[in-house]
Amino acid sequence: VNTVDQTKWEPYERLSIKDVKDRQKNSSNGNNNNNGGGGNAANNKTTVRIVWAQRVQGWFEEDFEMTNFPLDVQHLHIGITSRWDHKHVGIAYDKYTPSTISSQALTSQTFEMCAPRIMSFRDDWSKGSLPLLTEKRDSATGAQYCRAYFALTVTRHSGFVMKNVMLILTLVGFFSFSTFALDPLSLSERQSIVLTLVLTTVAFKYVTMSMMPEIPYLSMLDKVTYGALFLQAFMLLCVCVTANIKDGEMRSFVDWTCLGVLTFWWAFLLLWFVFQFFTIRIKRERYLKLCDKNFDDAFDTSKFIMDEKINETVLPKPPLVDEFCPSYQRKLRSTTMKRKYKEKNLNDISSTFSQDSLA
Secondary structure (H helix, E strand, C coil): CECCCCCCCCCCCCCCHHHHHHHHHCCCCCCCCCCEECCCCCCCCEECCCCCCCCCCCCCCCCCCCCCCCCCEEEEEEEEEEEEECCCCCECCCCCCCCCCCCCCCCCCCEEEEEEEEECCCCCCCCCCCCCECCHHHCCCCCCEEEEEEEEEEEECCHHHHHHHHHHHHHHHHHHHHHHHCCCCCHHHHHHHHHHHHHHHHHHHHHHHHHCCCCCCCCHHHHHHHHHHHHHHHHHHHHHHHHCCCCHHHHHHHHHHHHHHHHHHHHHHHHHHHHHHHHHHHHHHHHHHHHHHHHHHHCCHHHCCHHHCCCCCCCCCCCCCHHHCHHHHHHHCCHHHHHHHHHCHHHHCCCCCCCCCEC
16 A cells, blocks of 8 residues: 555555455545545545466467577566556556565576566566567457566576587587598598488487477577588588599699688688687676666665656556567568667667556
8 A cells, every 4th residue: 555645655555355445435535446545534545556466377388599509598478468458557567576486497407597587668678578569450449458578587508518419510520521531532432431421410410400499590509510511512522523533633632622621611610609609608698697687676676766656646658669569579570670689689688668557
């Protein structure tokens, strides 16, 4: 309960529906609003804010973003949608009742639980997040409804994939160069080595596919795997071309040239992966620290100022901007806009929206 004294917030008082009705009945102002009540005098008005808490158990589906696999960060969203349109109700989290996560919520050895993100008009939100307004065409009346999300943040332990997949795949790529140790005219032996290692690389591709959902794009590890396959394909082509050259000096020159070009290609691919790995790892740590800070600030009552208090007398009107709608989210995920968004991801995630809303 928030009294008429606007200089401080008093602790919440748990009221039953009967208590609320009694306060309305005894109100000296005769206030018939369901959100209001009254005291013994006209100057002692009492306003009631409703805080809804509910225990829900169920199955939730989530689309994983696997571009940075095995250094991916996943947000497992649990969304709430209002049944009143956005002109009357805006959903936000209660700042004085911190959200918590059970220590038993995650038992996986593959992922690690981090601080969650709470997404609403008044809390942590960025343009890359899920939309906070529904589409007009999804409603028969053309109304838009507010949404809020509680996103569990999990990060993947990359050690298993790096040691058991990437390391062995790198060795397989180096083993492929053993074919140049044989005589260029030994076509069958050379082909046998390369084709055997191609089958090994394909087997590792199936291993990585079993670790990931079906996605229409390539992850960072997929690019290295296909790079190894292209390396072996060009190596097989070079072996066949070299064996059919009649001139011995020319055959030796072409063989050494192919070895040099393929070595440069494989070294460049591995250096690219190492650079991407450490760059994404540093960005991931910064992003997780930012998520921790935003979550702690969301419920740090010492940082709240009176201007941020919810005004219960006026129903909130969330901003009608395009980025809150799903249509904007689809455009954002297009090839061109997604590339631009990735460059500004860490900067955009720190911007939040502060607006008075009903909890």
